[in-house]
Amino acid sequence: MKRILRAAALFAGLTAAALAGGLPGSAQAAPKKNFKLAYTVYIGFMPFAYLKQSGIMKKWADKYGIDVEIIQANDYVGSVNQFIAGEIDAVGVASMDGLTMPAAGGVDTSVFLITDYSNGNDIVLSKTAKSVKDFAGQDVYLLQYSVSHYLLNRALEKEGVDPASVKTVNISDSEVSAAFVSQPDMKHAVSWKPLTEDMLKVKGTTKLFDSSQIPGEIMDVFIGKTDVLKDNPDFARAVTGAWYEALGILKEGGAKAEEMRAVMTSAMGTDAGGLQSQLDTTHFFYTPAEAYSFLTSAENAKIWNSIRTFCFQQGLFGQGATSVDSIGIEVADGTVLGDKANIKFRINATFAKQAADGKL
Incomplete structure (x- = not known):
């Protein structure tokens, strides 16, 4: 994955947001049945290759009466700009990129699934x-x-x-x-x-x-536009349910896990040793309870404060940002970092909680 935050990509995101009507004051998305989710090749996202091939994603989508198309994108920045423009409904990103591309561009963005954090990668x-x-x-x-x-x-x-x-x-x-x-x-x-x-x-x-x-600070997540998730919570529920079913297989081991590893290995263009090396230095949240606990912890708010401080210092909030508080970030425990009147990035642990409680 090109885990990147270039100024050119940010300005492209701003333009796409304006064209898509994603800036403040845009109308809420209407309920719909067909969704697109994109990811790029990186260890934290590769279970989605198995979700697609195994039919697990289809099973969960069918449960909610929707269709979810999983797309492996070749261009990371391009996939984020497609998300900003409304061409796809969810995209996998390094957490920092969700803040500095769509959110900084004026798109009200929510994290609805955390997959992992880098633990030595x-x-x-x-x-x-x-x-x-x-x-x-x-x-x-x-x-x-x-x-x-x-x-x-x-x-x-x-x-x-x-x-x-x-x-x-x-x-x-x-x-x-x-x-x-x-x-x-x-x-x-x-x-x-x-x-x-x-x-x-x-x-x-x-x-x-x-x-x-710096455990937990370099996270990989899936983001959606806040209004789309609000109007279509079944999309997030289906994705979350499918994700944890797949991770359960990977964690349990056995024949199905080996099948999953083979799919991930092939999709990444590596070998079994290369896959294992990356798994060894990636902390997956194998259960929704673990993800929920992490997202709602006081430490998570501290992490986001560190991330936003770096982003502002590097000029990644855009020319209009006058302070680190220019963009509001609502973390999962309800705390708002920055401007409460300009919340553009939200950590939504609702779906992890529903999964942990067996309510998906």
């Missing part, structure tokens, strides 16, 4: 440094404004290093691994699995920090 690495403290005054290569950028800032903050003292050099996710391997003068970088697997093989390279040291 995202890595800060170096050929020469012994600590991120050594990065002061140095170039660090990463995809700017992405979760890699966020991870670096959090690593520096934890070591008491001013992020402003480090120069970030933008490099695409498609280039970072090969460049790190082939260019001796490229000393420090931040990326994620599977890209980091070859990078860590470079002589002298060490892992200095990873996402397991």
Whole structure:
């Protein structure tokens, strides 16, 4: 997955939101029966490949008398812009991207399903440094404004290093691994699995920090427009029910789990070892009760405060944002971070709670 927050993508999202009538004052979506859900290739979303192939999604959609089309998108930013424009009803994103693309563009957006958080998949690495403290005054290569950028800032903050003292050099996710391997003068970088697997093989390279040291902060979620979910809660219920049925299979093991792993492996273009490596450093919420507990915890509000602070500091709230409070974020326990009169991002744990209570 291109876990990315580029300015160009943000402005494209703003334009699409305006064209789609997604800005404040738009009419609520009418109830409907046909829905589209999109995801891109990333370990946290790959159970959807099995949901589609196994018929589990169809079973749950049929239960609610609706149709849910699952689409594997090739372009991450493109899929988010399709969501903003109303061409798809839900999309899988790194949580930060949901805030800085649709929400910052004026689209009232809700998280209705959390799939996982990175628990070591995202890595800060170096050929020469012994600590991120050594990065002061140095170039660090990463995809700017992405979760890699966020991870670096959090690593520096934890070591008491001013992020402003480090120069970030933008490099695409498609280039970072090969460049790190082939260019001796490229000393420090931040990326994620599977890209980091070859990078860590470079002589002298060490892992200095990873996402397991900030548990829960790099989340993967599915978002929908708030009005669409309000008018069509059965869509979210069907997706949530299907998701936890699939995760139950993966957790239980056995023949069905092996079948699911094979589908995910094929869809990712990897092998069994590559899949396992990514599963090992991904914290899936295997039960809805666990997801609900996480989403409604006081710690979750602290995480979102950290995320929004980074996003504002990087200018990702757009030119009109005058403070970190410009965009309101309603977390699952009802707390609002920022402007209560301009809530554009909501963490909705309703469907996790219904699943946990056996009420789907």
